[in-house]
Amino acid sequence: MNAAQVVGTLAALAHEHRLRIYRLLVEAGPAGLNAGTIAARLKLLPSSLTFHVQHLHRAGLVTQERNSRQLIYAADYGVMSGLVGYLTENCCAGNSACGPSAGEPRQPVGRRSRAAKAA
Amino acid sequence: MNAAQVVGTLAALAHEHRLRIYRLLVEAGPAGLNAGTIAARLKLLPSSLTFHVQHLHRAGLVTQERNSRQLIYAADYGVMSGLVGYLTENCCAGNSACGPSAGEPRQPVGRRSRAAKAA
DNA sequence: CGTATATTACGAGAATCCGTGAAATATGGG
DNA sequence: CCCATATTTCACGGATTCTCGTAATATACG
Secondary structure, three states: OOHHHHHHHHHHHOOHHHHHHHHHHHHHHHHOEEHHHHHHHHOOOHHHHHHHHHHHHHOOOEEEEEEOOEEEEEEOHHHHHHHHHHHHHHHHOOOOOOOOOOOOOOOOOOOOOOOOOOO | OOHHHHHHHHHHHOOHHHHHHHHHHHHHHHHOEEHHHHHHHHOOOHHHHHHHHHHHHHOOOEEEEEEOOEEEEEEOHHHHHHHHHHHHHHHHOOOOOOOOOOOOOOOOOOOOOOOOOOO
8 A cells, every 4th residue: 555545545534424434334334335324324415425435435445336226335444454554554663652552652663763863 | 532533633644745744753753853854854845844744733643842943743653543543443343354364354244245446 | 132043924826625406317117 | 108216417606725935933152
């Protein structure tokens, strides 16, 4: 997962409606939900729902499938997994700060060692 | 960590410059970097750097500290830890898709089995 | 005090995003 | 064919964000 894709995924989730849509779809599981149900459950206008759910779809976070007259959306865990992997890798990789306790980071163990530059 | 704060954190990271700033600060470790160094390293205008680094600071992702004439910014792992916790909890909670293997969801209940869209 | 460095604050313009409602497309049934 | 349902597409107004340049503030030092 490269930086550009990470930015896209983060931007897709960085909106109240879209985060709620995604969480609802995650809760619904692989069976997914059709557009109307999502809109009703979240009290969104149909056109607004389309706008946001397609944003999620373009970002790869959500899959789309047609079931006769209805369009079923479901969460695709792969991209989220990649995102979390990227964030943990780049956030906590060397210092294991995002681990169990997440306390003070210790020695940076990155391949670069010019940490102390200020002062 | 509530939804609103998650949205704020995601939005803070959902920008090319800010993600690069944050990664650079993570790499720099707890010693942090001063504003000028960040701007030079990332080839950003000073005013542009302030704009973005303060966005990260407002989101709680970055700490600010003064060292005589310089302002030192450092990554604060706590919020990122909370973000990752929220995402994994809400993304993979029931189905453990983002767990150890983190592959495709292996079709627990649904009759729908067409989620593939490799990232 | 006056000068130099480091950083932030302010303001204008362009670009993008978002909410809303009306019209259009796709599917199913009489 | 005509109608009903489900969803999307489109156009538009308003709000927010981003970039950039310049001015202002904080600190250090002679």
